[in-house]
Amino acid sequence: MNTADAYEIVVGLEVHARLLTASKLFCGDSAAYGAEPNTHVSPITLAHPGTLPKMNSQAIESAIKMGLACHCRIEQENYFARKNYFYPDLPKGYQVSQHTTPICEGGHVTIRTSAGEKNVRLNRIHLEEDAGKSLHDIDPDNTCIDLNRAGTPLIEIVTEPDIRSAEEAFAYVTEVRKLVQYLGVCDGNMEEGSLRCDANISVRKKGDPKLGTRVEVKNLNSVRNIKRAVEYEAARLIQMCEAGETIRQQTRSFDAGNGTTFAIRDKEDADDYRYFPEPDLTPFSLTDDFIHSIRETLPELPAAKAERYITQLQLSAYDAQVITDEKTFADYFETLTTHTSYYKQAANWMLGPVKTWLNDQQCAITEFPLKPAALAALITITAENKVSFSQASGKLFTLLTGQPEADPLQLAEQNNLLQESDAAGIEALVDQALAKFPDKVAEYRKGKKGLLALFVGEVMKLSKGKADPKMTNELVTKKLKSES
Amino acid sequence: MFAYSSIEQYHAQLQEGQVDCVRAVLHYTARIRETASLNAFIEVYEAEALDRARQLDAKRQAGAPMGKLHGVVIALKDVICYKDHKVSAASGILENFTSIYSATAVERLLQEDAIIIGNCNCDEFAMGSTNENSSYGPVRNAADPERVPGGSSGGSAVAVQSGCCMVSLGTDTGGSVRQPADFCGIIGMKPTYGRISRYGVIAYASSFDQIGIFGNNIPDVAQVLQVIAGADEFDSTLSQKPVEDYPALLQTGKKYRFAWLREALEHPSLDPAIASAIKEKIESLRKEGHTVEPVEFDMLEYIVPAYYILTTAEASSNLSRYDGVRFGHRTQQPGLDLTEFYKQNRAEGFGKEVKRRIMLGTFVLSAGYYDAYFTRAQKVRNLIRQRTEQIFAQYDFILLPTSPSTAFKIGEKTKDPIEMYLADIYTVMANLAGIPAIALPLFKHPNGLPFGLQVMANRFQELPLLEVSAQLMRR
Numbered sequence: 030m031n032t033a034d035a036y037e038i039v040v041g042l043e044v045h046a047r048l049l050t051a052s053k054l055f056c057g058d059s060a061a062y063g064a065e066p067n068t069h070v071s072p073i074t075l076a077h078p079g080t081l082p083k084m085n086s087q088a089i090e091s092a093i094k095m096g097l098a099c100h101c102r103i104e105q106e107n108y109f110a111r112k113n114y115f116y117p118d119l120p121k122g123y124q125v126s127q128h129t130t131p132i133c134e135g136g137h138v139t140i141r142t143s144a145g146e147k148n149v150r151l152n153r154i155h156l157e158e159d160a161g162k163s164l165h166d167i168d169p170d171n172t173c174i175d176l177n178r179a180g181t182p183l184i185e186i187v188t189e190p191d192i193r194s195a196e197e198a199f200a201y202v203t204e205v206r207k208l209v210q211y212l213g214v215c216d217g218n219m220e221e222g223s224l225r226c227d228a229n230i231s232v233r234k235k236g237d238p239k240l241g242t243r244v245e246v247k248n249l250n251s252v253r254n255i256k257r258a259v260e261y262e263a264a265r266l267i268q269m270c271e272a273g274e275t276i277r278q279q280t281r282s283f284d285a286g287n288g289t290t291f292a293i294r295d296k297e298d299a300d301d302y303r304y305f306p307e308p309d310l311t312p313f314s315l316t317d318d319f320i321h322s323i324r325e326t327l328p329e330l331p332a333a334k335a336e337r338y339i340t341q342l343q344l345s346a347y348d349a350q351v352i353t354d355e356k357t358f359a360d361y362f363e364t365l366t367t368h369t370s371y372y373k374q375a376a377n378w379m380l381g382p383v384k385t386w387l388n389d390q391q392c393a394i395t396e397f398p399l400k401p402a403a404l405a406a407l408i409t410i411t412a413e414n415k416v417s418f419s420q421a422s423g424k425l426f427t428l429l430t431g432q433p434e435a436d437p438l439q440l441a442e443q444n445n446l447l448q449e450s451d452a453a454g455i456e457a458l459v460d461q462a463l464a465k466f467p468d469k470v471a472e473y474r475k476g477k478k479g480l481l482a483l484f485v486g487e488v489m490k491l492s493k494g495k496a497d498p499k500m501t502n503e504l505v506t507k508k509l510k511s512e513s
Numbered sequence: 514m515f516a517y518s519s520i521e522q523y524h525a526q527l528q529e530g531q532v533d534c535v536r537a538v539l540h541y542t543a544r545i546r547e548t549a550s551l552n553a554f555i556e557v558y559e560a561e562a563l564d565r566a567r568q569l570d571a572k573r574q575a576g577a578p579m580g581k582l583h584g585v586v587i588a589l590k591d592v593i594c595y596k597d598h599k600v601s602a603a604s605g606i607l608e609n610f611t612s613i614y615s616a617t618a619v620e621r622l623l624q625e626d627a628i629i630i631g632n633c634n635c636d637e638f639a640m641g642s643t644n645e646n647s648s649y650g651p652v653r654n655a656a657d658p659e660r661v662p663g664g665s666s667g668g669s670a671v672a673v674q675s676g677c678c679m680v681s682l683g684t685d686t687g688g689s690v691r692q693p694a695d696f697c698g699i700i701g702m703k704p705t706y707g708r709i710s711r712y713g714v715i716a717y718a719s720s721f722d723q724i725g726i727f728g729n730n731i732p733d734v735a736q737v738l739q740v741i742a743g744a745d746e747f748d749s750t751l752s753q754k755p756v757e758d759y760p761a762l763l764q765t766g767k768k769y770r771f772a773w774l775r776e777a778l779e780h781p782s783l784d785p786a787i788a789s790a791i792k793e794k795i796e797s798l799r800k801e802g803h804t805v806e807p808v809e810f811d812m813l814e815y816i817v818p819a820y821y822i823l824t825t826a827e828a829s830s831n832l833s834r835y836d837g838v839r840f841g842h843r844t845q846q847p848g849l850d851l852t853e854f855y856k857q858n859r860a861e862g863f864g865k866e867v868k869r870r871i872m873l874g875t876f877v878l879s880a881g882y883y884d885a886y887f888t889r890a891q892k893v894r895n896l897i898r899q900r901t902e903q904i905f906a907q908y909d910f911i912l913l914p915t916s917p918s919t920a921f922k923i924g925e926k927t928k929d930p931i932e933m934y935l936a937d938i939y940t941v942m943a944n945l946a947g948i949p950a951i952a953l954p955l956f957k958h959p960n961g962l963p964f965g966l967q968v969m970a971n972r973f974q975e976l977p978l979l980e981v982s983a984q985l986m987r988r
Contacts, residue, residue: 122833
């Protein structure tokens with residue numbers, strides 16, 4: 030047995046999701062990403078003397094939405110606490126967070142891996158404000174501070190140590206990302222730091238009921254890097270155990286360049302954050318009615334949507350899954366199904382030509398030039414045999430993406446791509462084809478039925494690919510039979 | 514010659530053309546110069562105040578309606594932010610800091626045509642009971658310049674006491690308006706916590722701080738309160754209760770139910786002359802037909818410790834923002850790492866008492882001590898709230914001394930901080946309970962110094978508190 034197989038990997042994940050609110054958690058400054066440094070900074074963000082926080086109720090609603098989607102219990106009596114520490118990008122010298130009363134407790138997220146479905150239990154989801162950014166690479170002698178991000182609202186989603194592999198970690202973050210996107214509470218963009226993940230990783234001998242000493246790995250800025258980091262760190266910890274080394278509680282950072290982790294600090298001299306209730310914000314109560322009203326606004330979540338595609342649109346489980354993976358992709362498909370009832374074909378088009386095109390162009394579905402209605406028209410004329418699938422998904426599709434306002438049928442006509450399905454016209458071509466190969470016709474009649482494909486192919490060639498293949502097949506067979 | 518008695522009379526004189534705002538401002542700026550040795554003001558906005566007075570005079574003479582505080586000359590404690598004016602909380606850490614916005618209370622004063630004449634000296638970050646902890650030096654009591662004016666709003670109190678403005682604003686976290694009013698012989702009112710926006714008030718202890726008003730008569734105080742009180746979207750701890758029209762509603766001649774705390778009047782630290790003056794007052798109130806009864810209050814010895822634990826805890830966190838990164842004092846020492854940079858900025862910028870309270874607050878919030886100190890102090894605070902509620906279920910007001918002594922000599926009590934803290938015994942109760950309280954200058958001590966009576970009412974009972982105060986001030 031492989032040494033690694035003797036160990037069990039135990040992972041807990043903390044995901045920070047930046048909420049898509051217009052303004053910051055405790056002031057009216059814009060919470061938008063990507064502005065010029067220090068332009069979203071009122072006296073409140075700058076923590077000028079005398080300023081006070083004011084609560085953004087939209088952030089509370091977003092946190093509750095996520096909690097309901099994850100089957101959490103919603104805490105009705107809430108208050109914020111101050112987490113005190115000094116850092117240049119923390120203007121007040123404390124972070125306002127929900128230390129003792131997270132707004133959501135318990136709950137779970139269902140993940141799918143090669144081993145099937147599994148529920149990853151959540152410990153909590155709580156609201157907190159983000160810090161600003163320290164920029165170390167602008168000035169050679171100084172660290173620069175950008176406080177645009179300071180005070181933007183986050184939810185921190187914390188799992189129980191239920192994750193047992195890198196694959197599960199990958200599946201979990203993928204699922205959380207999907208959920209926040211479907212709920213519209215976070216854009217899920219990991220490159221821009223809208224979704225950030227820290228992993229608490231430990232290993233133990235299989236069957237050992239005690240958890241091993243955990244190591245926290247930070248700076249995981251893509252779903253793939255989470256998988257890589259868990260793989261690397263678990264292997265490193267197993268190696269240390271095998272070598273009889275003591276594992277110390279540590280915070281480490283992932284280096285995406287070489288796929289390794291390195292220590293930032295030991296947790297032994299842990300900071301004392303001196304948490305206490307934030308006196309500048311009054312505690313807030315959430316009524317059953319309020320929570321219920323938010324539940325009413327929850328959109329259809331990815332799992333339910335996939336299920337509906339399977340049962341109502343008769344899509345395969347695989348297709349339904351892939352279509353619902355990205356909310357924007359699913360949204361497009363959803364609109365598409367309002368313009369055509371060829372659902373199965375629509376799914377094939379989305380996962381075939383459309384996906385290929387997006388990959389080639391390196392762009393997102395939101396940048397796809399064809400409106401769902403136009404794509405639906407293309408799907409419909411193909412399904413109705415007006416254009417062959419190969420012509421439609423090839424030349425016509427390319428033409429259409431270049432002139433997305435054009436009517437697909439007219440465009441096919443203009444470019445002579447309509448499928449020939451006029452029996453008389455095809456019959457003439459069949460005659461031509463058979464006349465070209467008298468020997469082969471004789472052979473066929475003697476029983477060499479495999480030659481049918483040759484005649485059909487010739488008809489297709491003569492029609493420049495426009496002849497309806499099914500009709501051609503029938504007419505060739507009929508002709509060969511009748512003249513024997 | 515300009516003589517001031519009340520806003521009402523001043524407004525009548527303005528309308529009759531007997532005085533104008535410019536003359537009022539010139540009178541006060543001259544007076545401020547005459548009393549400069551009291552060190553009550555940090556900065557006087559002379560030119561600006563005169564400009565505003567001219568504008569107000571022109572506006573009024575053109576027939577425009579007068580704001581409620583038209584031409585009223587007001588001084589601000591140096592913890593209240595006023596856009597484009599310096600504000601430092603009398604601390605070296607905010608030397609040369611200019612506020613980029615105005616406190617809600619200041620905006621409301623200006624909307625009603627008030628004239629801000631200057632900002633007043635105080636104890637650094639409002640921490641102190643003598644106004645000796647100021648980077649601008651001590652303030653002197655106009656009744657006796659060798660004595661302290663009380664604190665922390667000592668400058669604001671002396672500004673009114675010495676006739677340098679009509680009314681002034683201070684802040685009261687544990688008695689910082691009432692105690693200097695008591696020492697200076699003027700009125701000092703602290704409204705209910707949550708009545709006046711704290712937005713733009715440099716925080717000492719967030720769940721205690723409240724703007725207070727100094728004045729010479731109750732209608733003036735009522736008018737200023739009516740203007741600055743009430744909901745503000747920038748302070749979420751404020752009450753949404755509508756503000757009553759205090760000046761219009763003031764009525765006197767009612768009969769009230771007063772409680773007095775036996776333990777307070779029999780406390781060994783209380784000056785016997787103060788105790789007997791208040792006992793006499795109690796007797797005379799009874800004779801006038803009011804109900805005046807002693808009640809038991811067995812928590813007196815816990816209130817000063819609970820107060821100092823909770824306020825220093827909040828202060829230690831509130832003052833973390835003064836780190837020299839974005840504004841305020843920054844050390845000139847080169848080559849420091851980040852931690853040294855913070856330490857040096859704060860070591861150079863803060864004064865001794867502020868450092869003491871940051872240390873205390875950091876200690877009581879530390880892991881391992883939190884439950885023993887912070888949690889217990891919170892319990893004491895809850896018990897005090899409950900007990901005061903119980904008293905107010907039976908009585909309209911509680912009568913107390915404001916301070917156990919009259920104003921003491923400068924330097925007399927600076928050596929022993931504990932002794933100094935214990936002098937807050939009668940004032941911190943109102944801040945712990947969040948109730949309104951007022952210091953009324955009713956008496957004169959055999960030593961010649963003024964002192965007064967403190968009256969406390971239940972939460973948001975400002976109107977009856979002002980009514981009873983007017984009644985008490987009348988005789």
